[in-house]
Amino acid sequence: MSDKRPVNLDLGTFKHPLIAMVSICHRISGVVLFVGLVFLFCLFDTSLSGAAGFASAQDALQTSFVAQFITWGLLTSLGFHFSAGMKHLIMDVGVGEELDSANNAAKMVVGLTLILAVLAGVWVW
C-alpha cells in the first residue's frame, strides 16, 4: 500500500448530508441503548423479584418523571436504531443503494423516528 494516500478523517471538516447524519445517529443511538441497558436490567430484575417489586417498578413508571423520561428516551433511541437497522438490512439485499433512493430512505428513517417518538411519549405519559 502506498503511504502517499490522502488521509482526511477530521470529521469536523466534512459536510454531513442527511445520510451521514442518520449513520452517525445510528451509532449514537446504539451507544445510548447500551448505556440504558443498566436501567432496563434493573427494572426487569425488580419487576420479576416478586409482587412488591413488580408494584414498585410499575409505580416508578407511573409516577417518577426521571424513570418516564429515561423510558421515553430509550424507546425513541430504539425506534431510531430499529428503523436505521431495517434500512441497513434492506440495503444489504441491494435495494435503495442509489443516491436518490438512499436519501429518501434516510428521510423515511427520520420521519418514522419522529412518529415513534411521539407515540412513545403518548404511551409513557
Added chain:
Amino acid sequence: MVTTITNFGRSGLYDWLLQRISAVVLALYSVFMVVYLLLNPQLDYAQWDALFGMTSMRIFSLMALLSLGAHCWIGLWSVSTDYIKPFVFRFVFQMVIGVLMFVYTVWGVQLLWGL
C-alpha cells in the same frame, strides 16, 4: 502481518453476518415486548411471572440475551476502533464493554432461571 484480534468473530465478514443475525433476533424480541406491553395495559405480577416462566419465552429471551452480547460487542468495537486512537484507552474501553456484556449475560440468565 498483524491483523486485528479483538473483533468478535475471526473476520470482518463473520462479524458482519453475526451483527445482522443478532439484529433480526433483537428486532423480533423488542417488537414482541412492545406489542405485548401495549396489548396488556392491566398487566399484573402473576401474568408477568407466568410469561417468563414459559419455556418458549425463556428460549426466546436467552436467544435475545446472547444476541445482545454479540451485537453490543461488535457495535461498540466498531465505535472504539473508529474513534479511540490511543491503544491503552481503546483496550481499556473494549475490556469494560466485554466485562459489562458478560455481567449482563449472567445477570439475564439468573433472572430468567432465578438461580
